Amino acid sequence: MTTNWTLTIDCADPAVVARFWCTALGYTESDPPAGWDSWEDWLTAMNVPESEWDDGASISDPDGVLPPISFLKVPEPRTVKNRLHLDLQVAGGRTEPQHVREERIRTKAETLIAAGATLIREVPMDNSTTLDHFWMQDPEGNDFCVV
Template sequence: MTTNWTLTIDCADPAVVARFWCTALGYTEADPPTGWDTWEDWLTALNVPEDEWNDGASISDPDGILPSISFLKVPEPRTVKNRLHLDLQAAGGRAEPQHLREQRIRSKAETLLTAGATLIREVPMENSTTLDHLWMQDPEGNDFCVV
C-alpha cells in the first residue's frame, strides 16, 4: 500500500517561490480548504495574524494527478547543495533527436530565467560536448535541472 505524500520546500518568501514553481511546472495556487472561498477568509477565521499570511503557500497540479507542493517560511538561508532536486523533463527523452532535445531544454530554461531562475551550469553528456541538461536554481537558490 502506498502512502500519500507532498513535497515541502523551505524558503524565505513562500509566495515568490510558489509563483516561480507554478511557472516551472504549470501548477496553480492550491484551492483554499473546503468551505472557504479564499485563503484570506480561512486565515482570518483561524485568527492567523495578517503578518503571518505569507508563512506558507501551496500549489497543485490543475489536473489533480501529480503531488501538491508546499512552501514553508524558515528563518535560515540555504547553505549547501540540495541532496534532493527536481528534474524538469522538457526534452522529451533520449529517443528524440538531439537538436530537438536541446531546443526544448533551452526554451524551457529561457522561460525559467525570465521567471527568476539562475543558470548554474550546462552539463554535457558523458565523454561528449553535446548538451545533456542544465543545472539551475530557483529564485532562492534551490537546485533543479532541465533535462
C-alpha cells in the first residue's frame, strides 16, 4: 500500500517561495479544503491566529496529477547544500539534438532568473564543454537543476 505524501520546503517567506515555484512548475496556489470558500475562512474556523496565517503555503498541479508542494516558515536560514532537490526536466532528454536541449534549458533558466532564481553554475557533460544542465537556486537559496 502506498502512502500519501507531499514535498515540504522550509523557508523564511512561504508566499514568495510558493509564487516562484508556481512559475517554475506551472503549478497554482492550492485550493482551500473542501467546503471552504477561502483559506481565510478555513483559518478563522480552525482558530488559527492571524499572526500565523503567513506561516505556510501550498501549491498544486492544476491537472491534479503531480504531488502538491508545501512551504513552511522556519526561523533559521539554509546553511548547507540541499541533499534533496528538484530537477526541472525541460530539455527533452539526450535523444534530442544538443542545440535544442541547450535552447530549452537556457530559455527556462531566463524565465526563472526573471522570477528570482540565481544561476550557480552551467554544468557540462562529463569530459566535455557541452552543456548538460544548470545548477540554480530559488529566491531563498534552495538548490534545483534545469536539465
